[in-house]
Amino acid sequence: MIFERSLALSNDVLIVHGGTPLTGEIRVRGAKNLVSKAMVAAALGDSPSILHDVPAISDVEIVRGLLELHGVRTTMTEDRSLTMDPTNIVTAGVDEINVHAGSSRIPILLCGPLLHRLGRAYIPNLGGCNIGGRPIDFHLDALRQFGAVIDKQPDGMHLSAPQRLQGIKYTLDYPSVGSTEQILLTAVLAEGVTELRNAAVEPEIIDLICVLQKMGAIIKVHTDRVIEIEGVDRLGGYQHRPIPDRIEAGSWAAAALATQGEVFVRGANQVDMMTFLNTFRTIGGAYEIDDSPEGGIRFWHPGGELSPVALETDVHPGLMTDWQQPLVVALTQAHGLSIVHETVYERRFGYTAELRQMGANIQLYRDCLGGTPCRWGRRNFLHSAVIAGPSKLHAADLQIPDLRAGFSHLIAALAAQGTSRVFGVDRYITRGYEDFDAKLAALGANVERP
Numbered sequence: 436m437i438f439e440r441s442l443a444l445s446n447d448v449l450i451v452h453g454g455t456p457l458t459g460e461i462r463v464r465g466a467k468n469l470v471s472k473a474m475v476a477a478a479l480g481d482s483p484s485i486l487h488d489v490p491a492i493s494d495v496e497i498v499r500g501l502l503e504l505h506g507v508r509t510t511m512t513e514d515r516s517l518t519m520d521p522t523n524i525v526t527a528g529v530d531e532i533n534v535h536a537g538s539s540r541i542p543i544l545l546c547g548p549l550l551h552r553l554g555r556a557y558i559p560n561l562g563g564c565n566i567g568g569r570p571i572d573f574h575l576d577a578l579r580q581f582g583a584v585i586d587k588q589p590d591g592m593h594l595s596a597p598q599r600l601q602g603i604k605y606t607l608d609y610p611s612v613g614s615t616e617q618i619l620l621t622a623v624l625a626e627g628v629t630e631l632r633n634a635a636v637e638p639e640i641i642d643l644i645c646v647l648q649k650m651g652a653i654i655k656v657h658t659d660r661v662i663e664i665e666g667v668d669r670l671g672g673y674q675h676r677p678i679p680d681r682i683e684a685g686s687w688a689a690a691a692l693a694t695q696g697e698v699f700v701r702g703a704n705q706v707d708m709m710t711f712l713n714t715f716r717t718i719g720g721a722y723e724i725d726d727s728p729e730g731g732i733r734f735w736h737p738g739g740e741l742s743p744v745a746l747e748t749d750v751h752p753g754l755m756t757d758w759q760q761p762l763v764v765a766l767t768q769a770h771g772l773s774i775v776h777e778t779v780y781e782r783r784f785g786y787t788a789e790l791r792q793m794g795a796n797i798q799l800y801r802d803c804l805g806g807t808p809c810r811w812g813r814r815n816f817l818h819s820a821v822i823a824g825p826s827k828l829h830a831a832d833l834q835i836p837d838l839r840a841g842f843s844h845l846i847a848a849l850a851a852q853g854t855s856r857v858f859g860v861d862r863y864i865t866r867g868y869e870d871f872d873a874k875l876a877a878l879g880a881n882v883e884r885p
């Protein structure tokens with residue numbers, strides 16, 4: 436009843452007339468999960484930085500707003516190159532910065548840069564997708580060891596650095612992406628050497644290291660998830676072209692498979708998508724790599740039956756958790772039983788309720804692997820989805836719960852027969868997918884705004 440009322444009141448909706456294969460070409464720009472971090476890194480420099488190929492997504496605008504509140508002057512060119520001038524960085528007021536409370540997870544990464552540049556920081560409460568508890572205990576523990584003093588308040592955190600932060604030896608309990616970035620962004624200007632063990636090594640992390648190296652940082656990536664950072668006294672600006680968005684690329688690939696279409700994703704890059712490509716081929720999808728400078732990857736459904744798979748999300752080089760949702764939609768069309776095991780977030784199967792409403796046969800199990808502990812020990816939420824396919828999907832009214840779930844609802848609506856209404860597209864999908872209305876139109880999707 437409440438759901439019906441909120442649907443009726445919302446204008447944030449895309450009407451999708453499903454059943455048409457997506458066919459054509461779209462382009463992906465710089466990765467959301469690198470661009471936002473590279474923007475934070477610009478605040479560490481004492482001269483301007485330029486980031487090219489910045490996607491027009493709401494998360495970029497949020498980080499830009501945060502930087503500007505701290506006195507970083509930003510300008511964007513028509514071809515999406517962002518200049519960030521941090522020479523007059525200031526501490527933003529608590530009230531003004533609180534406008535960004537709950538908007539994204541990026542503010543926490545400003546701790547290191549603000550502590551180094553200003554000696555203090557105020558970080559509003561974080562947002563981001565509601566896909567699990569999303570604690571920040573590793574971030575805070577590491578920051579305290581660097582020498583930061585943290586005062587947690589109901590609306591956010593006040594931090595100060597009574598002295599220059601000092602390099603640390605730190606072992607993460609789990610190779611968390613955000614915590615690795617936190618430690619990198621803090622260690623580069625700390626005094627002495629930081630040794631980080633069990634670090635995340637996602638391609639976005641390596642690209643952030645490239646950005647920091649361009650700024651003057653000294654960072655060694657050893658084998659076995661060990662990263663060593665030699666603190667330096669100053670960093671300059673950078674000029675960088677980010678890695679392409681491998682999550683967006685994988686999402687369009689899964690959409691091509693689920694709708695029996697063919698999509699050329701210009702900008703998609705093989706090396707960052709190897710695990711995805713293996714999974715895509717195992718399911719029965721076809722792809723062709725064009726590695727010329729303006730190339731990309733063509734993904735298509737080759738006809739015939741798709742095969743079921745058993746897969747597990749994991750940290751890099753495993754199958755990334757953000758690819759899980761679009762792949763599950765494609766697996767509703769495979770012939771047989773697929774098992775998808777989510778090991779990164781506790782609540783990342785919420786979106787399957789809507790897929791069931793559309794006719795998908797998906798059962799969730801708490802412990803599908805008979806209690807086998809995940810290799811990261813501490814992760815004991817063995818949530819598994821068993822998908823029996825193929826299912827004829829039919830249209831429905833869908834309320835998007837978060838970013839990747841939202842895109843998979845969109846894929847399901849495109850694959851289904853009939854007209855669906857997808858609510859929450861502007862609120863959630865624009866966080867990570869640039870111009871998706873225009874891209875859908877370019878691929879021949881039959882979609883409209885009311």
Ligand SMILES: CC(=O)N[C@H]1[C@@H](OP(=O)(O)OP(=O)(O)OC[C@H]2O[C@@H](n3ccc(=O)[nH]c3=O)[C@H](O)[C@@H]2O)O[C@H](CO)[C@@H](O)[C@@H]1O
Nearest residue numbers: 468569570571572573574609611612613614756757779780
């Ligand atoms: C903006 C961004 O880049 N988001 C990505 C980033 O999220 P994010 O950086 O938030 O993800 P993390 O890798 O930090 O989180 C992974 C796991 O570690 C846990 N954890 C994390 C920090 C901490 O202090 N304590 C703790 O227990 C989390 O609850 C989660 O279960 O990496 C995820 C994993 O590839 C991706 O799905 C997100 O799209």
Ligand SMILES: C=C(OP(=O)(O)O)C(=O)O
Nearest residue numbers: 540563564757838839867
């Ligand atoms: C979970 C995601 O993002 P965030 O960490 O910003 O919530 C995502 O990009 O899928």
